[in-house]
Amino acid sequence: MLSTQKNEILIVDDIPTNIKLLHDVLQTENYKVSIAKSGKSAFKKLNKIVPDLILLDIMMPEMNGFDVCEILKQNTRTEHIPIIFMTALTDEVNKVKGLSSGAVDYITKPIHTEEVLARIKVHLALRKTQQKLQNEIAERKQTANELSQTLDELKRTQTQLVHNEKMSSLGRLVAGIAHEINNPVNFIHGNLQHAECYVEDLLGLVSLYQKHILNPPKEILDKMESIDLAYLEKDLVKILTSMSIGTSRICEIVSYLRIFSRLDEAQIKPTNIHEGIDSTLNVLDNRLQRNNDYPNIRVVKDYRPIPAIECYPGQLNQVFMHLLSNAIEAINERDTHRSLSAANADPGMVMISTAVRDDRFMMRVMDNGTGIPENVRSHIFDPFFTTKDVGQGTGMGLAICYKIIAETHRGKIWCEPNPDEPGTQFFLEIPLSLN
The missing domain is CATH 3.40.50.2300 (Response regulator)
Structure with missing residues (x-):
């Protein structure tokens, strides 16, 4: 019983x-x-x-x-x-x-015993009912917490799926463009060296003709005058030099694109972090060079000696891309509300500092842009949170940074206002080794 x-x-x-x-x-x-x-x-x-x-x-x-x-x-x-x-x-x-x-x-x-028993029974029954209600409330709270956790997990999964697809597509696009550009540019760049030699030989031959044939036919004299041979000799060398410099720059950009995409580096490996930051800066170079008479955004690098860090290099490059892009956007937003003279007097600046402390890699990205209000700063790492207008962004950039740093690399990432001037500071730290 x-x-x-x-x-x-x-x-x-x-x-x-x-x-x-x-x-x-x-x-x-x-x-x-x-x-x-x-x-x-x-x-x-x-x-x-x-x-x-x-x-x-x-x-x-x-x-x-x-x-x-x-x-x-x-x-x-x-x-x-x-x-x-x-x-x-x-x-x-x-x-x-x-x-x-x-x-x-x-x-x-x-x-009176009857009164005592009656009142006791009433209040024990009430307490039993209250306990039942409290248990139901506790169960519903537990259910609500579980649903909230499930919703958060779904948001994280959705963010990661969208991010993976986006970065996979972007990586394939970048790698494909780099590959397609690389072959013809290498061909042109390599042949320019031969072309320079051939032009020098031809110009040397023309010089010998001028030296030994003192009275060339009128037809040759007319042609020399019409093409301005003296100017052509000087300018042709300059053109070839400029073309060589241009193709060298394209080869350099292709190299940076390959470093940035790192499609072949999905596993943990020792990585030169400074190389990854520099490759990201070179990919963003056109956004640092501004027009409409606004001064270019200056990048100040304070790199301390650091060892090779065991990490996922491609994912860290994505973090650098998001942080630096946000800094550039904050500076551009600031200058849209300032006069040209004010922008020239206080130009945009991004400062990147790196160091190693207590077996952890530390990095700070600071800008002198618009800054982030306190009520926004507490939400910037939430998935799909954005202050941009519709169609200008998904709001996933910093949420992805948080996932890569905090979850994948067991590190920390946080944001603070600049102590002495408008702008924002982002800090991140990760262990030197994930093993």
Whole structure:
């Protein structure tokens, strides 16, 4: 057979006849009874038991029932226990005072057992109902928390899926463009060296003809004059030199694109972080060079000596891209609200600092742009949070940075305002090794 747990009732009274009467009646009704003959004795009892209900006398020596009740209601262990006062005081003032101190009811002395049992049953039933409601509320809170966690996980998964697809497409595009450009540019760049040699030989031959043939035919003289041979000799060399410089720059950009995309480097490997930052800066070079007479954005690099860091280099390059792009956008936004003279007097600047401290790589990206308000700064790493207008961005950039740094690289990333001027500072740190 299943046993039914008895409700326990604590009687707090200093009069033996009242205690005996209540004890006998309650035991007859199958209640478990505990007894305390003073307020202090009740506190000692309550250190060992948590009864379902307390019958509390008001008029007791040393400490009255009002004081005992107030202390019990301030204790998280006993605040939920229903307390019924037992009193011979029948005036309304004491009744109100008793209920105000935290009691749920009162019994008037001399004690009538039927009244006591009726009030006890009512309040035990109410407490049972309250406990049931509290359990249901707790279960619903738990369900709500689980749903919230599931929703957060779905958001993170959605962010990662979109990011993976976006970066995969971007990586393939960058790698494909770099590959397609690389072959013809290398061909042109390599042949320019031969072309320079051939031109020098031809110009040398023309010089010999001029030296040894003092009176060339009129047709040759006319042609020399029409093409301005003297100017052509000088300018042709300059053109070839400029073409060589241009193709060298394209080859350099292709190299930076390959470093930035790093499609073949999906695994952890020792990496030169400074090389990754520089490649990102070169990819963003056209955004640093501004027009409309606004000064170019200056990049100040404070690189301290750091060892090769074991990391996912392609993912870190994505972090550098997001942080630097945000800095450039903040500076451009600032200058759209300033006059040209003000922009020239205080040009845009991005400062990149790196260092190693306590076996961790540290990096700071600081700009003197518009800055980020405090109410926005607390949300910038949330997925899909953005202050941009519709169509100008997904708001995933910094959420992706947080995932790459905090989850993939077991590091930290945070944002602070500039201490001395407008602008923003982003800090990140990761361990030197993930193994």
